[in-house]
Amino acid sequence: MRHRRPSDIHPAPSGSTHSLPGREPFRQAWGLFVFSSFFAVLFNAFYVDGIELKHKPKPIGHWQSSSQPPIPGFNPSSPSTSAEASTPTPLPGEPNPFPRLSLMGVKERFDKKSCVFLDARKPEEYEEGHIPGALNFYGNEPEKYAPLVMPQLPDKTKEIVAYCHGGGCDLSLQAAKALAEAGYTHVEIFGGGWPEWEKAGYPMTQGNQP
Amino acid sequence: MKTDELLNDKVLCALSLFLVLVWAGAWRRLYTLPRLDTETAAATLLRIACGFLLAGASLDKLGDAGAFLGLIKECYFYVPAPLQPLAAVVIPWLEFFTGLCLISGFRWRGAALVFCVLMAAYTLAITWDVLHGIDCACGCFKTDSAERMTGWTVARDLLFFGDGFIVLTSPRTYLSGDQLNGQRAM
Numbered sequence: 202m203r204h205r206r207p208s209d210i211h212p213a214p215s216g217s218t219h220s221l222p223g224r225e226p227f228r229q230a231w232g233l234f235v236f237s238s239f240f241a242v243l244f245n246a247f248y249v250d251g252i253e254l255k256h257k258p259k260p261i262g263h264w265q266s267s268s269q270p271p272i273p274g275f276n277p278s279s280p281s282t283s284a285e286a287s288t289p290t291p292l293p294g295e296p297n298p299f300p301r302l303s304l305m306g307v308k309e310r311f312d313k314k315s316c317v318f319l320d321a322r323k324p325e326e327y328e329e330g331h332i333p334g335a336l337n338f339y340g341n342e343p344e345k346y347a348p349l350v351m352p353q354l355p356d357k358t359k360e361i362v363a364y365c366h367g368g369g370c371d372l373s374l375q376a377a378k379a380l381a382e383a384g385y386t387h388v389e390i391f392g393g394g395w396p397e398w399e400k401a402g403y404p405m406t407q408g409n410q411p
Numbered sequence: 412m413k414t415d416e417l418l419n420d421k422v423l424c425a426l427s428l429f430l431v432l433v434w435a436g437a438w439r440r441l442y443t444l445p446r447l448d449t450e451t452a453a454a455t456l457l458r459i460a461c462g463f464l465l466a467g468a469s470l471d472k473l474g475d476a477g478a479f480l481g482l483i484k485e486c487y488f489y490v491p492a493p494l495q496p497l498a499a500v501v502i503p504w505l506e507f508f509t510g511l512c513l514i515s516g517f518r519w520r521g522a523a524l525v526f527c528v529l530m531a532a533y534t535l536a537i538t539w540d541v542l543h544g545i546d547c548a549c550g551c552f553k554t555d556s557a558e559r560m561t562g563w564t565v566a567r568d569l570l571f572f573g574d575g576f577i578v579l580t581s582p583r584t585y586l587s588g589d590q591l592n593g594q595r596a597m
Contacts, residue, residue: 226579229521230528233508241504242497245476252476254496298484303559306544392546 299363299377301392304401307362311403316360319350319380321372322395324409332364332398333406340365340372343379351383360387367394420552423464424567427574430457434577447585454581458513461526461574466510471553472503479503479550486547486560487536505529513578517588523579530572538565 245251302310310316311332318335320327327337336353338346340363354361361380365372377388391398399405434453436442443449472479480499483490490498506529512522533551537560540547549560551568558564578584 226520229518230524237505303546
């Protein structure tokens, strides 16, 4: 015995085969979008953890040292009396503004020679081993390394990849910030850093030369 | 076992794939159910699954727009800067209401369209990041998730997009709020 299909009882709209819908879904979708947007903005305005909707460009140069002469091309703003003081960490909730690259992405750029590497670790660690071609820019002392490194990077649109010890290491972030504040527009961070590169067995160089 | 361990993305993917296969079987008239149009029933299951998926994915972001904004700035930095805060606020609520519409069946076809657009946008964004070697947390279900973006993430979002497309192009679904309101089930 053949079961009666619902379509026998309630015939489906004409053209019940699969086809792209007409204009009604677009109208519904637009309505949903407008409603959600209004609700979201209203909720955000009254919510205790709401965020500022107006985009504010970040003030640059918060490492500026008033006691030191300005370094050409580098404009740090807050006084740096010690290594710790000159190592601002992002405020809670402040995002890392630089794209993070994977080991695969970094190796691809290394093979293509499409970027400049910046080793943000201590000079002694740099001498023990670094990515071939990488320049040393110790992240805790940007005011010292900026005048040494930046003249070697005249093209401010060149892709620059900073790395340090991976994991929670902030040195590459500090170096990247220093470069960004000096006007370099294409700075990225290799999150895995030197440990990941070394573990993968990729090429390395020793000594204080790139 | 915790809910988020049970409902991880691989389980959701497997469930989604299962529902697609059920729908495909119904579409090919491989089986019938008494008193039910099997294809419509399968499309209804898919619609509800898509709804739970989207609403569930939005929950972690709803109350923490700041963390979601951080994720956008780090991983989806090509979103124009003036639009980033707005996206961080609006997208979670859009996901939430779209999910509710899909679950309840109210304006479900419009919601299915939004679902498809969101999935297509996420797929393109993640593909761009993967191709450019950007190593980021996906932020698909949780903003603080350790899950990284890979080819698997792209394949998963494509599967979800397929789910949404099936729902969008289905002639009708059951348990639709629009039917309760006396409107024709589209």
